[in-house]
Each structure stands twice: as structure tokens, then as C-alpha cells.
Ligand SMILES: CC(=O)SCCNC(=O)CCNC(=O)[C@H](O)C(C)(C)COP(=O)(O)OP(=O)(O)OC[C@H]1O[C@@H](n2cnc3c(N)ncnc32)[C@H](O)[C@@H]1OP(=O)(O)O
């Protein structure tokens with residue numbers, strides 16, 4: 001049947017109360033009401049499968065944990081399960097001393113008796129009796145007159161008094177009495193009052209404070225807007241006699257979807273207590289949601305007396321016990337309620353957090369409250385034990401702000417605005433292509449992959465292995481113009497280029513321009529930096545620098561096309577260089593790069609770096625800069641006869657023979673290391689070398705002291721070497737990883753014997769022990785010198 005064109009022929013509107021002096025509209029809520037959870041009664045009776053005793057027990061404990069002090073635990077006369085559940089609570093001492101358990105009964109003697117039996121022995125119980133009072137119920141359900149309706153309530157109230165007193169006398173249980181004129185909102189207001197007055201008189205012992213009688217005024221079915229409910233409550237509160245001896249309890253249902261409003265307006269109108277269920281379970285559209293009401297108060301700065309610091313556990317417990325899901329949009333509890341998908345919301349939230357951080361710092365400094373003021377978020381999710389991860393979620397409706405927020409939250413990177421736009425396009429493309437929500441993981445992975453950020457797993461075609469920035473005097477000392485700095489920076493470093501190591505060198509005004517120069521010279525990559533920013537990440541000794549670089553094609557600073565990159569390093573120069581390489585990786589895409597060419601001809605600047613590239617690739621040795629130059633000269637001389645031509649294999653062999661190096665450590669040197677030990681001498685770092693050195697095939701046991709391992713070896717060598725050996729340069733690095741790691745050492749020695757000129761030689765060695773590697777490098781270098789031995 002379709003909807004009626006004239007519904008007035010089928011549905012009657014409510015009859016408004018003509019309150020001439022209603023007060024509630026101009027009031028505000030200032031304190032929390034008494035809360036009564038009826039999850040285990042009104043909520044339970046509305047379930048297709050009512051809860052088991054175990055489920056009710058778990059639920060009861062959660063209610064207690066959240067701070068509910070009055071809990072309607074059952075309709076004990078309904079079933080053995082309900083009865084036994086209440087008995088279990090009592091007998092197992094489940095009820096804390098400050099909690100009242102409440103039990104509901106109709107106005108029927110047998111059921112009242114069983115209900116009181118259920119709580120016998122409990123410390124504190126509220127006996128709740130009801131009978132419906134509205135015309136329809138009187139006429140249709142009970143077929144009762146008004147008088148008979150009052151009589152039913154009065155007689156059974158007297159019975160309740162007698163039986164509860166007996167129970168108190170026998171078991172010590174303290175009782176409160178609650179009476180509900182069920183269907184109150186559909187009952188003539190004066191008749192509802194008349195019934196309650198009669199019940200109060202029959203109870204006969206309503207007092208003040210703890211002795212107040214509770215009159216529950218249910219919107220059994222919500223049939224009118226919430227202002228009407230408020231009028232009904234205010235009217236009742238004004239007219240009931242001995243108001244101070246009465247607790248007015250509100251029991252809204254949600255048939256019109258205004259249960260929350262009804263409860264809030266009802267409190268303004270005088271309601272002292274609110275009965276409802278967590279997350280709004282209950283008959284039909286549910287009872288009023290206590291969590292919602294409590295948190296509404298909380299967001300007005302009023303503590304509700306309930307604690308939802310761990311709302312997720314409450315959600316999990318309630319949904320598991322009720323077997324009903326919570327709608328994703330449910331106030332405070334739905335999984336999407338702290339989530340923003342749309343770009344403008346995300347942008348506002350991100351800006352809100354940034355602005356609030358500053359405002360809070362200012363307020364903290366002045367000792368003022370730090371008010372929550374975030375667009376689109378009425379409550380701080382953290383107060384409910386929720387984290388911010390869910391706040392911003394990304395799909396095709398999202399904008400750069402939200403994505404940047406997630407990157408900041410998860411990677412601690414505060415992307416510059418233009419880079420936000422660039423990365424937004426990356427995420428948009430993925431989101432459009434895959435037509436789905438992007439998780440935080442998707443976004444951070446997209447970021448890492450795009451910018452080659454976050455370790456070897458995300459490494460790009462160009463990856464920085466090591467570098468050194470040195471200061472060089474400006475090339476043209478005659479140029480005294482202000483633009484030309486006195487000093488220039490030199491970048492010396494090793495890159496992995498498509499998996500092959502390349503030693504590169506470049507000069508510039510700063511580290512980044514020096515790297516750009518090196519890239520241009522060695523790899524034909526010609527770019528210019530258009531934008532650069534940086535910020536610190538973390539604090540104290542763990543602080544790192546994050547850098548962001550935008551590059552454009554060289555000579556085209558206004559280019560429409562640009563590439564951003566990001567770098568993070570404990571060293572600011574390292575972070576900038578990494579950011580630049582990150583941008584360069586994007587810029588080169590998959591364009592082929594020039595392969596390593598060996599050019600050892602004179603004046604070939606790239607040649608020096610290129611032969612170092614051969615050594616790092618063939619032997620894993622990252623030569624110190626002066627050794628690079630030294631070997632370049634050796635290579636040039638060796639290749640002199642072939643016009644600069646030399647094969648990669650020949651170059652590697654030349655290196656090994658020149659520096660007495662063999663990767664296995666078994667170089668055929670004039671001096672070789674035998675067994676040795678190094679001992680600490682005295683308090684300082686002084687050492688004593690005691691060991692065997694094989695010289696020209698003959699073992700010599702020598703000792704020597706020095707400030708460190710290498711100087712003690714030199715001192716020992718002087719026991720059979722005439723003249724003076726000195727270490728001019730020493731450096732080392734690791735080769736390999738994990739258990740396979742070795743140390744590579746480079747030593748340059750100078751040697752001076754009287755009347756002979758000073759000579760120098762490099763030695764290189766690798767060993768799994770760093771000290772042995774250094775000593776072997778000393779002996780390798782010494783082997784290359786014309787040592788004069790003492791007799
Ligand atoms: C608005 C509310 O939520 S009220 C609470 C509702 N909750 C429940 O009903 C859940 C528990 N109920 C039950 O398990 C059962 O209804 C019982 C055990 C209480 C009673 O079961 P039964 O005796 O089989 O009766 P039934 O369920 O048919 O109840 C209807 C009878 O109770 C009477 N009745 C209904 N409400 C009340 C009341 N508050 N006081 C006295 N009698 C009542 C009806 O008039 C009817 O009487 P009749 O049989 O003489 O016509």
C-alpha cells in the first residue's frame with residue numbers, strides 16, 4: 001500500500017501541553033544526571049537471542065568498569081536465565097559496594113515475589129515495578145478503568161513494601177523503590193500524576209536524599225518532538241508533591257530519532273536521572289544511548305561521571321554481547337566518526353592541529369587551559385583511547401592536506417606545500433586507478449617508493465654510498481666580486497648507479513651544487529635546484545635533518561616540470577644530498593645513463609674518479625681521495641704506452657701489485673704479519689705490540705710501544721729498520737654486511753733515512769679484525785719502501 005496523500009486521516013498528532021511558564025528552554029546542562037543502564041534488561045529483552053549468563057556477566061563488568069552506579073540487571077521473573085544471573089551476581093559478590101542493581105517486575109504478586117527472591121542477600125537493590133497507564137493500554141491491554149489502574153499500582157506497591165522489608169529484615173538488603181507509569185508520554189498528564197501520587201502514598205516512606213522514591217517517566221514509544229517530552233517532564237516536576245522526596249527518571253526511546261534530544265531537554269526540564277543503553281540498543285529503534293549523552297556533556301566541559309577512556313573495549317564488549325553491530329556513523333563510537341575523507345575537511349583538520357599546537361604552547365606558558373579547537377572534530381579521539389590514525393583517510397575525494405598530515409604523522413616529514421601537491425598527484429593517480437580507499441600503509445609505501453625514502457628496500461637508480469665534502473679555494477683568486485665566494489665546496493663520493501659503484505667528484509658553491517656538478521660531469525645529468533627547505537626531526541641526540549629539494553632542467557628555472565626529493569640524515573649535508581638524489585631519481589626516470597668508461601688519459605678529470613669506480617666495483621675498496629690521485633698517476637704511467645687504454649682487469653691487477661693488496665689477505669709482501677698481541681699499558685690509551693713479523697722470509701719477534709696500535713707497530717719495526725717511518729694518512733671502512741663484514745684499511749707511510757730523501761708509499765689491507773687490517777696495511781706500505789735494515 002502506498003503512502004497516503006492525506007496521512008491526517010490515519011495518524012493523529014500529539015496534543016501539546018499548554019505550559020505558560022515553561023522554564024526549560026532557557027536553561028543549560030551543568031551537571032551529569034544519575035545514570036541507570038538498562039542494557040541487561042530493556043536492551044536484553046530486545047535481542048533476537050537474549051544474552052547468556054556469561055555474556056551478561058561480561059557486560060555487567062564492563063558497565064561497572066565504565067563507572068555506572070545503577071544497573072538494571074534483569075527482569076528476573078522472565079526466565080531462569082535472568083533469575084540465575086541475578087543470583088550469580090549476588091552470590092559471587094560481583095556487585096561492588098557502591099553499585100545498585102535494579103530488577104524489573106510487573107504489578108503481579110507471583111512475579112514480584114520471584115523478583116525480590118532474585119536479589120535477596122544483595123547489599124543494595126532497586127525494585128522497579130511498572131504498569132502501563134495510557135488510555136490505549138487501559139482500554140485494550142488491561143481492559144481497566146482509571147481507578148483499577150491506580151489500584152493495581154497501589155496494591156502492588158504495598159506488596160513490594162511488605163516483601164522488601166521482610167527481605168531487608170532477613171538478608172539485610174537495602175532497597176530503593178522505582179515506579180514506572182509505563183507509556184507515560186501517552187498518558188493524560190494529570191492522570192500520570194495521580195497514579196504517582198497514589199504510589200508515593202502507598203510506599204509511604206519516601207524521604208529525602210537516599211530515601212527518595214524514583215518515578216520513571218518513560219517515553220515507552222517516542223510519539224512527539226523532544227520539546228513536548230520536556231514540557232511533560234517540567235509539568236510533572238512542578239506538580240508532584242514533595243518534589244524533594246522524588247527522583248524524576250527519564251527513559252526515552254528513539255522511535256522518532258530524537259531520543260538524545262528528549263533526554264537532554266528532559267534534564268533541562270527537571271529530570272534527575274536517565275535510563276538508557278550503551279550505544280542505543282533497546283526495543284525497536286532503541287533506548288537512549290548513554291555513551292552519546294555522557295560524551296555530549298564531556299564536550300561541553302562537564303564530566304559525565306562515566307569513563308570512556310577505553311571506548312573500544314566498551315564497543316567490543318557490547319557488540320559481542322548484543323551481537324549487534326554499531327553503525328559506522330554512530331556518534332563517538334562509529335568507526336568512521338573521527339574520519340575525514342574529503343579534501344577540505346582534511347585540510348582544515350591538518351591546519352587545526354598545527355594552529356592548536358601553537359595555541360596550546362602559548363596557553364601552557366601562561367598557565368591557561370588548553371582548549372580543544374579542531375575543525376570538524378568535536379572531541380579529541382585520544383580522550384577515548386582512539387588514535388589519530390583513523391582521523392584522516394584517503395580516497396579520490398581527498399586532498400593534499402590530508403595526505404601531508406598522514407606523512408607527517410607516520411614519517412615525521414613536514415612536506416613543503418609544493419611537494420604536497422606533487423605527492424598528492426601520485427596518490428590521486430593510484431587511488432583513481434585502483435578505485436579504492438588508500439590505507440596509511442598504501443600512502444607511506446607510495447611515498448617511500450616514489451621518493452626512494454627509507455633504506456635499501458626503496459633504493460633508486462642512484463644511491464649515495466659515501467661522500468666527503470671538502471673546502472677548496474676559489475679557482476680564480478683574482479676575482480674579488482661579492483658573488484664569488486672565497487671558498488668552494490668539493491663533493492667526493494661513491495654512488496651506486498644501477499647497481500654499479502661510481503666514484504664521482506664535483507665542485508660548487510655548496511654541497512648540493514657540487515653534487516649536481518659531479519652528476520653532470522660523470523653521468524650527463526644536468527639539473528638545477530629551484531627550491532630547498534629543511535627541518536629537524538626528533539630531539540636531543542637522536543635529532544635528524546629532513547631536507548626537501550626541487551630540481552628543474554638546468555637553465556630553465558621557470559620550467560613547468562619539476563621533481564621533488566626528500567632526504568633524512570643525522571648530518572644536514574647528508575640529508576640535503578640524499579634529497580637531491582631522491583629528486584634526481586625521479587627526474588631521470590628510466591632514461592639510460594652513460595656507462596662507466598675507463599679514460600686514463602692526462603688531464604681527464606673524470607678519469608681519476610673512473611679508475612676509483614673500477615676498484616670499488618672489482619675489490620669493494622672505497623679509496624681515500626689522496627690514494628685515488630696517487631693510483632691515478634700510477635695508472636696513467638702504466639697506460640702511457642697505450643695512449644690511455646687499459647683494461648678493467650689490468651687496472652685491478654695494477655692496483656693489487658702497487659699496494660701489496662690481495663683480497664684474501666695473502667699478499668706476497670716483503671713484510672708479513674705473524675702472530676701478535678696488543679696490550680694496554682698504563683692508564684691512558686698506550687699500547688704495546690708484541691708479535692712476529694716475517695721480513696724477507698725470516699721471522700722476527702719484535703715489540704714496540706705507542707699511543708695506539710699502529711704507532712706501537714711502527715715503534716716495533718724501528719727495532720730492525722734504520723731511519724724513521726711515520727704514518728701520513730690512515731683511513732678505514734667496512735666491507736660487506738652482518739657476519740661477513742670485514743675492515744679495509746689504507747695507510748700512507750713516509751720514510752726518512754739520513755742523507756737519503758724522504759719517500760712515501762701506500763699500503764692497503766683487508767681483514768675481519770680491524771686492528772689486524774690496519775697493521776697489515778702498515779706492513780704493506782712498508783714493503784713498498786726501500787727500507788734499510790739494521791745489522
Ligand atoms: C515497556 C517494557 O519494556 S515493559 C517490560 C517488557 N519486558 C518483558 O515483557 C520481558 C519479560 N516478560 C516475560 O517474560 C513475560 O511477559 C512474563 C513472564 C512477565 C509474563 O508472562 P505471561 O504470564 O505469559 O504473560 P504475557 O507475557 O502474555 O503478559 C501479558 C499479561 O500480563 C499483563 N500485564 C502486562 N503488563 C503488566 C504489568 N506491568 N503489570 C501487571 N500485569 C501486566 C497483561 O495485561 C496480560 O494479562 P492477561 O494475560 O491477563 O491478559
Ligand SMILES: CC(C)C(=O)C(=O)O
Pocket residue numbers: 042104130180182183216218219220221251253
Ligand atoms: C518498564 C518501562 C520503564 C519501560 O521499559 C518502558 O516504558 O520503555
